Amino acid sequence: MLIVQGVALAMAMVTADAPAASASSKEQRVAAAYQQFEKQRHVEAALEFEALWRDFKEPRFLFNAAVTRYTARHYAHAVAYLNEYLALAEVKGPTAMRRRRSSRSRDARSRACRSACNPMGSRAHRR
Numbered sequence: 419m420l421i422v423q424g425v426a427l428a429m430a431m432v433t434a435d436a437p438a439a440s441a442s443s444k445e446q447r448v449a450a451a452y453q454q455f456e457k458q459r460h461v462e463a464a465l466e467f468e469a470l471w472r473d474f475k476e477p478r479f480l481f482n483a484a485v486t487r488y489t490a491r492h493y494a495h496a497v498a499y500l501n502e503y504l505a506l507a508e509v510k511g512p513t514a515m516r517r518r519r520s521s522r523s524r525d526a527r528s529r530a531c532r533s534a535c536n537p538m539g540s541r542a543h544r545r
Contacts, residue, residue, distance in 0.1 A: 426432070444474060460490035476508050 451466035464486035470480035484499035 455486055460486045464490055464492070464495070477503060480506070525528070
């Protein structure tokens with residue numbers, strides 16, 4: 419019984435420090451994955467990027483997993499990850515694209531109005 423209480427206390431202490439350690443752990447894991455990739459150890463890098471994707475759900479990890487699987491010649495994995503990555507981009511993409519289009523059309527209208535109001539442009543002031 420005393421051992422069980424000791425284990426429970428130790429687990430509570432570890433989980434209490436987990437949020438503070440998770441940020442540095444994440445950074446260390448990312449750095450380790452990039453180092454593996456630079457050392458041409460693509461499978462190990464892919465495994466780490468896949469684990470980072472599972473743990474943190476950041477799209478960059480999914481993309482990096484796809485790239486490392488591709489460089490390891492695991493094409494089926496690479497295609498699956500890229501499809502998933504592109505599906506994420508489609509979800510986020512239309513809103514961003516609409517904003518860009520709206521901004522571009524607003525700029526175009528502004529330029530059109532300036533040229534219609536002053537057909538000579540800045541040359542009219544140079545006489």
